[in-house]
Amino acid sequence: MQHLDRAHKAAWTGLLIVALLLPALVAFDTYLIHVAITITLNVALATSMWMIWSLGFISFAHAGFMGIGAYTSALLLTKLGISMWYGLWLGALMSGLIALIISVPLMRTRAVYFFMASWAVGEVIKRNFAYFRDLFGGWDGVFDINPAKINLGFVQIDFADRVAYYYLSLFFVALIVLIIHRTNSSRTGMMYWSIHENELLAQHTGVNVFREKVIAFTVACTLAGLTGALYAHYQTYISPKSFDIWKSEFALVHVIVGGLTTVGGPVAGAISLTIVDELLRATGYFRTMFFGVVLIATVILLPGGLETIPGRLRRLFQRSGK
Amino acid sequence: MKQLEIKNLTMAFGGITAIDGIDMAVEEGEIRGLIGPNGAGKTTFFNACSGRYPVTSGDITFRGHQISGLKPHEIARLGLVRTFQHVTLFKSFSVVKNVMAGNYLHAQHSYFGSLLRTRKTRRAEADSEQRAREILDFVGLGDIADKTASSLPHGHQKALGIAIALAAEPQLLLLDEPCAGMNNDESRQMINLVRRIRDTGVSVMLIEHDMKVVMGLCDKITVLNFGNIIAEGTPAEVREHPEVREAYLGSQANVT
Structure with missing residues (x-):
């Protein structure tokens, strides 16, 4: 019900335009497009994790459900030859189920x-x-999870091409963020936050709290499953290690650094921290340590996360304007 | 017409019997007071009626529906809504959003409506906000509708708690100590509010320690002690009842 004001709309439109033009902006650099795809997947995971948080829960099973989507889609392709176009949806459905x-x-x-x-x-x-x-290939994982090709008659798109996969991934991630934003900014979101704020009171005003929790968790995990299927067909290789607790933990860090109260939080957190993580790649062994320092610094210096930056800037300008 | 009927209600927690087989009936349109010393079982009684704790034995019937055994949200749906002794709000929400959240039952929530943001959904949301603002005007919080709930003074928070309950559109409202911690002025406003709520056709049952409030406001009073009803009647009758004076007020007390 907090309908987006103009500043928010401008920010989201700007982000979408940059995202759409991104391959050209980075001059079709393969590595940078790889980073961009990683960003989209991280955004999707962090945002759906945040959806569970809107009811007051932090789920460490989130990467696991991403894995269910990934394995479902991967095995459908490698064992049964069912293409990614069905795998994506079936992976999401399996995860949701x-x-x-x-x-x-x-x-x-x-x-x-x-x-x-x-x-x-x-x-x-x-x-x-x-x-x-x-069935699952043990610790060795599953190989050759190839993305699909489509033939539109006049043009053939092979999603093994990174630019093509980037747009595919961007489409689904935008869909996921849109679904979560729509849910959150409506009566449904108000209900979720009321459970978050005061479960007892929500219950006594007629909300079937348990049912809503189950629905929210299922929807969020369905979206995580879709993310997982996208991940599998991009990496073409998955193993149990791809979906361990650290994956959930990183998503949680993205959410916390980004901010916990709006859908912009996890999006901003996932984008910026994925970039920071890639920049720290050069530090090799110390990467995780530096990442930790960035996390601690953000929490201490910017309580409330990145989402509070616009408000802080506005206040700063108002003060200096006087 | 009897709205709420309690038959042989017992509530036991382990070895402790908080309510020991009581019978009671609340008529439509009345303001009923529930009094008794600390630990008499008043709040437990509310918890039983609102479904917060499961009933040990006995029957609770509300407008012809048996509600003992139902979940709180099902009971709220039938039109029996309660407030809490300690202020319970959606603290970080704005005042008007608190009431809108309370309006859940009548806001026609649907997942697909939320997702597709249909015209019907948008209209329902606008109606819900409109309704919330009307309720806030009614309880006297209309001009602070956009403040954050946690920033309100105690008296206003109490009133907001009642506004949330009213948004669920109850037939019977259970108020757990509406005047607790209030000064005389705030109490008087609260008494006035409860009367106005009754005048809109909602029956009210309230727990209250402030004798001035109870005696002045209630049509009928039920006195609990150690889980039993020791007296029931009009304020004047209850005031003169020897057992009440003994148990609740001390035998020498002179109640005014």
């Missing part, structure tokens, strides 16, 4: 218990991929 089943017991837990339970769920999903060697 499993999320629906798991969330029934999971969403009865709260706070730190949810945190531990979701951690366990994420770990169990990963271990399952490693354990069932015949």
Whole structure:
């Protein structure tokens, strides 16, 4: 119901235009386009994780559900020859289905218990991929998850091409962010935040809190599954390690650094931290350490995250204007 | 017509029996007071009626529906809404958003509507905001509708708590100590508000420690002690009841 004001609209439009022109802006540099694709996938993961946060939960199973989407789509292709175009949707659906089943017991837990339970769920999903060697390929993972080609008659697009894959990925990520933004800025989002703020009161005003939690968790995990399928066909190789707890943890860091109260937060966090992470690549062994320093510095120097920057700037200018 | 009917209600927690087989009925359109010393089982009674805790045994019927055993959101849907003793709000929401959130049951929420932002959804959202502002005007918070809830003084927070409950459009409103922590002026406004709520056709049941409020406001009073009803009647009857004076006010007390 907080409909976007003009400044927000301008910012989102600007971001979309930059994203659309990006391959040209980086002069079709393969490495930079790779970074851009990584950014889109991280944005999708962080945003859907943030959707669960809007009900007051941090799910450490998120990378696991991303993995379910990835493995579903990968195996459909490698074992049954079903192309990516179906794999993406079926991967998302599978992830959503499993999320629906798991969330029934999971969403009865709260706070730190949810945190531990979701951690366990994420770990169990990963271990399952490693354990069932015949089906999932064990720790070696799945190879040759090729992206699809489409023939439009006059032109043939091979999504093995990075620029083409970038646009594909951008399309789906924009869709994911749009879905989450729409949900969050409407009555549904108000209901979610009211559960976040005061579950007891929400319940006594007629909200079926448990049902809404299950739905939100399922939707967020469906979107994570879609992200996973996109990831699989981009990397062409996945293993259980791709979806371990660190993946969830990085997504959480993106959300925290970006900001927790608006959908702009995880988007800004994922974009900026992916870039920082890539810049730190040169430091090799110390990369994680520097990343930690950046995280701590952000939390201390910029409480509330990147999303608070526009407000801070506005106040700064108003003060100097006087 | 009887709105709320309680038959042989017992609430036990482990070895402690907080409510020990009480019978009670609340008539439509009345303001009922529920009083008793600390630990008498008043709030437990509210928790039983609103579905917060499961009923140990006995029946609660509300407008012909059996509500013992239902979940809080199902009971709210039937038109029985409560407030809480300690202020409970959606603290970081603005005042008007608090009331809109309370209006959930009547805001025609649908996932597809939210996603597609249809004309119907937008109209429902506008209506809900309109309704919330009307309720805020009614409880006297209309001019601070856009402030953050946590920034309000205590009296206003209490009133907002009631506004949230009213947004759920109850038939029977349970108020848990609406005047707790209020000064005389604020109490008087609260009494006035409760009367106006009743005049809109909503029955009210309230727990209150402030005798001036209870005696002046309620049509009928029920006195609980150690989980049993020891007296029931008009304020005048209850005031003269020897057991009430003994248990609740001390035998020598002179109640005014």
